Amino acid sequence: MKRYEALAELIAADIRNGTIPAGSKLPSVRKLRAQHQVSASTVFEAYHRLEDRGLVRARERSGYFALGIKHDVFAMPKASSATPQPAQVDISQLIFSILGAVQDRNILPLGSAFPSPKHFPLPRLAKSLASTARFIDPWETVASLPPGHLALRQQIALRYLGLGIPQAPENIIITNGALEALNLCLAAVAQPGDLIAIESPGFYAPLQAIERLKMRALEIPVCAKEGLDLDSLEALLAQHPVKACWFMTSFQNPMGVSLSEEKKQRLVHMLSARQIPLIEDDVYGELYFGTRQPLPAKAFDTQGWVMHCSSFSKSLAPGYRIGWVSPGRFARQVEQLKLMTTLSASVPAQVAIADYLQTGAYDKHLRKLRHTLESQLVLMLDAIRRHFPSTVRVSCPSGGYFVWLEFPSGFDTLRLHRQAAEQGISIAPGPIFSASRQFQNCMRLNFGGQWNEDFEEAMKTLGHLIAEQ
Amino acid sequence: MKRYEALAELIAADIRNGTIPAGSKLPSVRKLRAQHQVSASTVFEAYHRLEDRGLVRARERSGYFALGIKHDVFAMPKASSATPQPAQVDISQLIFSILGAVQDRNILPLGSAFPSPKHFPLPRLAKSLASTARFIDPWETVASLPPGHLALRQQIALRYLGLGIPQAPENIIITNGALEALNLCLAAVAQPGDLIAIESPGFYAPLQAIERLKMRALEIPVCAKEGLDLDSLEALLAQHPVKACWFMTSFQNPMGVSLSEEKKQRLVHMLSARQIPLIEDDVYGELYFGTRQPLPAKAFDTQGWVMHCSSFSKSLAPGYRIGWVSPGRFARQVEQLKLMTTLSASVPAQVAIADYLQTGAYDKHLRKLRHTLESQLVLMLDAIRRHFPSTVRVSCPSGGYFVWLEFPSGFDTLRLHRQAAEQGISIAPGPIFSASRQFQNCMRLNFGGQWNEDFEEAMKTLGHLIAEQ
Numbered sequence: 001m002k003r004y005e006a007l008a009e010l011i012a013a014d015i016r017n018g019t020i021p022a023g024s025k026l027p028s029v030r031k032l033r034a035q036h037q038v039s040a041s042t043v044f045e046a047y048h049r050l051e052d053r054g055l056v057r058a059r060e061r062s063g064y065f066a067l068g069i070k071h072d073v074f075a076m077p078k079a080s081s082a083t084p085q086p087a088q089v090d091i092s093q094l095i096f097s098i099l100g101a102v103q104d105r106n107i108l109p110l111g112s113a114f115p116s117p118k119h120f121p122l123p124r125l126a127k128s129l130a131s132t133a134r135f136i137d138p139w140e141t142v143a144s145l146p147p148g149h150l151a152l153r154q155q156i157a158l159r160y161l162g163l164g165i166p167q168a169p170e171n172i173i174i175t176n177g178a179l180e181a182l183n184l185c186l187a188a189v190a191q192p193g194d195l196i197a198i199e200s201p202g203f204y205a206p207l208q209a210i211e212r213l214k215m216r217a218l219e220i221p222v223c224a225k226e227g228l229d230l231d232s233l234e235a236l237l238a239q240h241p242v243k244a245c246w247f248m249t250s251f252q253n254p255m256g257v258s259l260s261e262e263k264k265q266r267l268v269h270m271l272s273a274r275q276i277p278l279i280e281d282d283v284y285g286e287l288y289f290g291t292r293q294p295l296p297a298k299a300f301d302t303q304g305w306v307m308h309c310s311s312f313s314k315s316l317a318p319g320y321r322i323g324w325v326s327p328g329r330f331a332r333q334v335e336q337l338k339l340m341t342t343l344s345a346s347v348p349a350q351v352a353i354a355d356y357l358q359t360g361a362y363d364k365h366l367r368k369l370r371h372t373l374e375s376q377l378v379l380m381l382d383a384i385r386r387h388f389p390s391t392v393r394v395s396c397p398s399g400g401y402f403v404w405l406e407f408p409s410g411f412d413t414l415r416l417h418r419q420a421a422e423q424g425i426s427i428a429p430g431p432i433f434s435a436s437r438q439f440q441n442c443m444r445l446n447f448g449g450q451w452n453e454d455f456e457e458a459m460k461t462l463g464h465l466i467a468e469q
Numbered sequence: 470m471k472r473y474e475a476l477a478e479l480i481a482a483d484i485r486n487g488t489i490p491a492g493s494k495l496p497s498v499r500k501l502r503a504q505h506q507v508s509a510s511t512v513f514e515a516y517h518r519l520e521d522r523g524l525v526r527a528r529e530r531s532g533y534f535a536l537g538i539k540h541d542v543f544a545m546p547k548a549s550s551a552t553p554q555p556a557q558v559d560i561s562q563l564i565f566s567i568l569g570a571v572q573d574r575n576i577l578p579l580g581s582a583f584p585s586p587k588h589f590p591l592p593r594l595a596k597s598l599a600s601t602a603r604f605i606d607p608w609e610t611v612a613s614l615p616p617g618h619l620a621l622r623q624q625i626a627l628r629y630l631g632l633g634i635p636q637a638p639e640n641i642i643i644t645n646g647a648l649e650a651l652n653l654c655l656a657a658v659a660q661p662g663d664l665i666a667i668e669s670p671g672f673y674a675p676l677q678a679i680e681r682l683k684m685r686a687l688e689i690p691v692c693a694k695e696g697l698d699l700d701s702l703e704a705l706l707a708q709h710p711v712k713a714c715w716f717m718t719s720f721q722n723p724m725g726v727s728l729s730e731e732k733k734q735r736l737v738h739m740l741s742a743r744q745i746p747l748i749e750d751d752v753y754g755e756l757y758f759g760t761r762q763p764l765p766a767k768a769f770d771t772q773g774w775v776m777h778c779s780s781f782s783k784s785l786a787p788g789y790r791i792g793w794v795s796p797g798r799f800a801r802q803v804e805q806l807k808l809m810t811t812l813s814a815s816v817p818a819q820v821a822i823a824d825y826l827q828t829g830a831y832d833k834h835l836r837k838l839r840h841t842l843e844s845q846l847v848l849m850l851d852a853i854r855r856h857f858p859s860t861v862r863v864s865c866p867s868g869g870y871f872v873w874l875e876f877p878s879g880f881d882t883l884r885l886h887r888q889a890a891e892q893g894i895s896i897a898p899g900p901i902f903s904a905s906r907q908f909q910n911c912m913r914l915n916f917g918g919q920w921n922e923d924f925e926e927a928m929k930t931l932g933h934l935i936a937e938q
Contacts, residue, residue, distance in 0.1 A: 096805060105608060117607030129817055130599030138586030139574060141788030176645050176790075176811040183810050192661055192683070208809040214661070319610030319816035321645075336565055340677040341652050342645040346815035347788035348598055 003038055004045035009291055010036075011046060012055055015066045016289065016398075022071075026056060026064040054375030067378055073385055074394035077224040077255070077406035077442065084219045084236055086195050089211040089435045095204050098417060098432055108449075108458045111417070111426030113253075115401050115448030117318050119372055121356075121365050125317055128359075129352040141347055146338045147331075148174025148324070149350035155357040156324055165299045171331045173338060174324050174345045178283045178311035181325035181334075183209050184341070185279040185307040186246065188333040190215055194243035197236070199228060201404070201433035201442065203253040203281065206246045210435075217435040218242060224395040224404065227252060227259040230266055237274060244277045250294045251284035254433050254444035255404040256397025264297040272305045277330065282310045283323075284400040286366055289374045294399075304328030312353055315366060320349040373401050373448055380447035383456060387463030401448030411441040411469060419465050425458045472507055473514035478760055479505075480515060481524055481843075484535045485758065485867075491540075495525060495533040523844030536847050542854055543863035546693040546724070546875035546911065553688045553705055555664050558680040558904045564673050567886060567901055577918075577927045580886070580895030582722075584870050584917030586787050588841055590825075590834050594786055597828075598821040610816055615807045616800075617643025617793070618819035624826040625793055634768045636777075640800045642807060643793050643814045647752045647780035650794035650803075652678050653810070654748040654776040655715065657802040659684055663712035666705070668697060670873070670902035670911065672722040672750065675715045679904070686904040687711060693864040693873065696721060696728040699735055706743060713746045719763045720753035723902050723913035724873040725866025733766040741774045746799065751779045752792075753869040755835055758843045763868075773797030781822055784835060789818040842870050842917055849916035852925060856932030870917030880910040880938060888934050894927045 001009070014020045020027075027035070029043045047064050050056040056064045098111070140149070147153060153169040160167040175181040182205060190196060192214040198206045200219035210217045218240055221229045228247060236242070249267070250258040259267065271278050282296045298308035307330055311323030322345055327334040338344070356362065380403060384394060388405075395404040407413070413429035420427050428446075430439025449455060470478075483489045489496075496504070501512045516533050519525040525533045567580070609618070616622060622638040629636040644650040651674060659665060661683040667675045669688035679686045687709055690698045697716060705711070718736070719727040728736065740747050751765045767777035776799060780792030791814055796803040807813070825831065849872060853863060857874075864873040876882070882898035889896050897915075899908025918924060 092805065092809070096808070114610075117610045120607070122605065122607055123603055126602035126605070126817075129602040133595035133598040134592055136591065136595070136788075138589070138591055141583075141586045176815075180811040187681075205809070212656075212806070212809055319605075319813075321811070321813060321815045336561065337681070339565070339568075340561070340648075340674070340681055342649040342790070342811060344788075344790060346645075346790045346818045348595075348818060348821075349815045352817075 004042045004049060007032070007036055007038060007042060007046040008049040011050060012053070013291055015055055020066045022066055024066055025062075026066060028063065053371045054378050071381060071394070071396040074381070074392070074396075077393040077395055077404055084200070084221070084232070086216045086218050086240060087435050089207050089217050091204070091207050091432065091435060091437070092211050095208065095432045098429065106424060107421070108425045108454055110445045110449070110458060110462075111428040112446050112449070113428075114318060115314065115373070115446070116450040118450050119369055119448070120316060120318060121361070122317075124361065125320070125352060125356055128355040129348060132351045132355045133348050136347065136351055140351070145344050146173055146335045148172075148345060149347065149354060151358070152322075152350045152354035153324075155354055160326070163293060163295060163299065165295070167326045171328075172324050172326050173331065173335050174322065174350060175338060176323065176342055176345050177313050177321045178281065178309045178323035179205060180338075180342065181309040181311070181323045182206070182246065182279060182281055184334050184337045185277075185309065185325060185327060185330070186244065187213065187337055188327070188330050189277045189279075189307075190243045195240055197233065197242045197245040197247075198435070199247055199252065200435070201254055201430065201439050203248060204432050207435055219435055222252060222255055222257065224255050224257055227257045227263065228267070230263055230270070233267075234270060237270070237276070242276055244279060245271060246279040246281065248281040248284075249297050250282060251287060251397060251400030251402075253284070253400070254402050254428065255395045256400050256402050257395060258294055258398060259297075261295050261299075264295065265300040268297050268300040268306060272301070272303045275305065278306045280306055280308045282308060283314050285310060286315045287370060287373060287401065288399040289370060289377075290398060298326065301328060304330075307334070315369065316356075316362065317349070317353060320353060321346065322349050322353050376401070376447045376451050377403070379451055379455075380445065383459035387459050388466060401446055403445050403447060405443050405445060407441045407466070409441055411466075413440060413443040416443065416462075416465055416469065420462060423461050423465070425461060427462070473511045473518065476501070476505060476507060476511060476515040477518040480519060481522070482760060484524055489535045491535055493535055494531070495535060497532065522840045523847050536851075540850060540863070540865040543850070543861070543865075546862040546864055546873055553669070553690070553701070555685045555687050555709060556904050558676050558686050560673070560676050560901065560904060560906065561680050564677065564901045567898065575893060576890070577894045577923055579914045579918070579927060579931075580897040581915050581918070582897075583787060584783065584842070584915070585919040587919050588838055588917070589785060589787060590830070591786075593830065594789070594821060594825055597824040598817060601820045601824045602817050605816065605820055609820070614813050615642055615804045617641075617814060618816065618823060620827070621791075621819045621823035622793075624823055629795070632762060632764060632768065634764070636795045640797075641793050641795050642800065642804050643791065643819060644807060645792065645811055645814050646782050646790045647750065647778045647792035648674060649807075649811065650778040650780070650792050651675070651715065651748060651750055653803050653806045654746075654778065654794060654796060654799070655713065656682065656806055657796070657799050658746045658748075658776075659712045664709055666702065666711045666714040666716075667904070668716055668721065669904070670723050670899065670908050672717060673901050676904055688904055691721060691724055691726065693724050693726055696726045696732065697736070699732055699739070702736075703739060706739070706745070711745055713748060714740060715748040715750065717750040717753075718766050719751060720756060720866060720869030720871075722753070722869070723871050723897065724864045725869050725871050726864060727763055727867060728766075730764050730768075733764065734769040737766050737769040737775060741770070741772045744774065747775045749775055749777045751777060752783050754779060755784045756839060756842060756870065757868040758839060758846075759867060767795065770797060773799075776803070784838065785825075785831065786818075786822060789822060790815065791818050791822050839868075845870070845916045845918075845920050846872070848920055848924075849914065849928075852928040856928050857935055870915055872914050872916060874912050874914065876910045876935070878910055880935075882909060882912040885912065885931075885934055885938065889931060892930050892934070894930060896931070
């Protein structure tokens with residue numbers, strides 16, 4: 001990292017943690033020069049960089065001011081108040097009807113689960129595809145049967161190593177995106193009728209999987225500030241025969257909140273002691289706004305009970321459908337399920353991504369992507385402040401591209417969803433994130449789109465619709 | 470088709486149907502000229518072509534002789550004699566232990582389920598990948614959610630139209646190979662505990678799926694000469710509450726036999742009348758040795774009970790993992806299951822195959838592939854005749870790349886499998902093709918490899934091992 005980049009990171013961290021409050025003036029060039037023993041031009045470069053990232057703004061003749069995440073104007077959403085009970089799940093049709101709208105190109109996708117594909121180095125990946133495809137050893141089409149293309153598994157193992165979590169390439173299984181990895185894990189460790197602990201609010205994929213496989217769900221409350229409620233989980237584990245847990249431990253969908261590393265460690269100990277597998281969905285792990293990637297729960301797994309799932313779909317190559325799982329002690333079961341259900345992931349996509357990773361360009365791309373997402377979060381929070389009623393509560397994501405909003409009790413986001421759709425805007429209403437259709441007064445917004453005037457306009461329209469209700 | 474090609478096809482058909490018996494002299498040039506009103510050079514061109522395909526051989530100063538399929542020296546395998554009973558399935562571990570060997574590059578893959586990837590236009594496909602990848606509309610990564618890439622679905626619809634079976638592109642769902650299509654179909658129409666009719670001997674994927682999904686199997690006998698025994702099926706349907714059927718109607722794996730079109734029609738009527746879905750696995754349909762592609766059962770489906778599954782993995786692009794299903798009345802259920810489990814197939818692979826199909830090169834490639842496979846069947850049968858005991862019974866495939874062998878009762882192909890593996894040769898022993906582990910004296914051989922001296926040598930080694938038992 002260059003000196004000005006390092007300095008920019010330090011200042012960004014101070015803005016993020018409130019040491020430099022949003023709206024306040026940044027330290028002067030003179031002060032920073034003295035404090036960090038750098039040249040004036042290094043300080044200016046750092047300021048420019050922060051400006052590019054949307055974290056500071058220059059005001060004529062008065063220096064630089066922090067824009068920050070400006071979260072301090074909002075209250076945090078409250079945790080779920082319902083007492084968790086095992087439940088059958090019957091939510092798929094609602095989810096499908098709501099997601100169907102997102103496939104329309106003319107809809108402004110605030111309800112989408114994807115960031116804008118324009119944030120990804122698709123032309124560079126296409127180059128990797130083009131240059132590797134003609135040299136794929138025909139034998140590879142057979143040899144890439146599970147666990148998958150060796151060079152790709154080695155590259156993924158290197159990234160684990162970079163986090164200080166050595167994983168053997170032979171225990172990494174390549175899948176058709178993380179969604180397949182998560183579904184295979186669930187099928188590997190649980191049967192119809194089994195009870196699965198999930199987050200509430202949480203990603204709808206576990207809800208759909210539990211419904212499809214005729215299992216039952218036990219919803220564990222997630223707090224917007226600290227993530228999954230571990231005390232609640234511990235109490236519920238004592239009462240109910242939970243067969244497996246499916247949690248998103250970093251930048252959780254839909255809240256954007258993470259468990260601290262201490263809590264992740266406690267979670268792993270709690271589950272390992274009870275021999276309960278943890279299916280860990282870590283697809284947003286690389287999209288952190290902090291100075292380093294938060295460790296996943298897998299980092300604390302000494303006994304192989306954590307099945308760590310991730311993918312390149314959210315961070316590099318949407319549409320290539322390349323994900324993976326490091327399933328600990330369940331590696332062979334997952335590999336066999338993969339063989340039986342979809343055989344293998346697409347070979348040209350595996351080879352191209354391996355080639356791209358070998359160039360070393362991935363980390364540079366990720367840095368840029370993280371900056372883009374963080375600056376768009378600033379824009380999103382600012383638009384919420386300007387256009388939405390002040391009673392709204394807003395989560396404060398430290399990564400990913402989702403923000404969770406809570407309106408006063410009685411507000412109906414399913415109704416807002418229908419009204420917004422008529423105006424060409426999608427949102428993700430709260431009930432699709434809950435087996436028990438809670439969170440009717442909540443919604444998830446996606447700030448990972450291609451931010452432009454249409455976004456600003458859409459937020460204004462939503463504000464009007466909200467005010468009318 | 471050029472005149473000499475047409476003439477070659479006519480002669481090939483005569484050899485195939487026995488009008489020109491294997492070993493006999495071909496009609497003279499003079500006779501063919503007069504009979505078909507063609508020039509001498511056209512006749513010679515046709516002869517050369519048949520020679521290239523391994524169907525005739527020139528003997529010095531005595532003209533051309535038919536090699537033919539030479540099947541007349543073998544007896545046909547007998548049908549299964551066991552009375553079918555509903556059964557739990559517990560065969561996956563045996564299948565995995567046997568298939569594991571095939572992934573070793575140094576094994577001669579007579580037991581493989583794949584033809585040699587060298588038979589496929591992989592460099593040409595790589596060109597399509599390279600030229601299309603850089604122009605993929607980023608939006609496509611979202612828009613290619615199920616049912617899948619539109620241009621590809623349109624190309625597949627055109628191929629259906631060519632067979633006289635119009636299918637709407639919106640009812641064709643792109644999958645990760647046919648294996649996923651078949652598995653999604655089963656999950657869409659049946660539940661744990663349900664009874665599924667399958668073929669015996671039959672492809673092991675249904676066995677694995679039924680075991681995985683805790684269903685039960687009812688094995689319907691397949692005759693090496695006429696395919697699935699429809700009388701048997703009809704009687705069993707009257708006795709048992711069959712929830713769905715999963716059959717391979719053309720060039721069945723492992724026997725290579727097809728149902729006649731009349732029988733396919735009868736099958737569809739029989740099942741539609743009882744409202745039983747037919748999951749039709751048609752992955753070898755394009756690999757016919759006759760003069761035209763046999764119609765699938767889907768061609769006779771007026772009520773939408775046939776779920777027609779196929780792929781490009783066996784005929785064009787192994788490793789790309791692109792298959793599809795036209796699921797009739799179950800289209801939306803299959804589409805939703807696809808969305809919930811693996812989201813979508815790899816976009817670059819879908820776009821590249823669509824591009825390749827648009828060039829029109831596919832049919833030319835298929836013609837060449839069919840000729841290669843047919844001539845390798847001749848070589849395989851010839852090697853069986855020379856190296857195996859005369860008591861062996863052999864099926865007579867009219868397409869695909871599998872031949873089924875039956876040894877006298879008491880012969881143990883699981884033992885042969887272990888002995889052959891020690892010699893670096895894989896075979897597919899009979900019991901992996903049966904829920905009830907029948908067919909211990911049978912095996913499947915793959916003649917779709919890259920035929921060379923190693924193959925000849927492997928057949929000789931197998932002959933020795935067989936003689937020793």
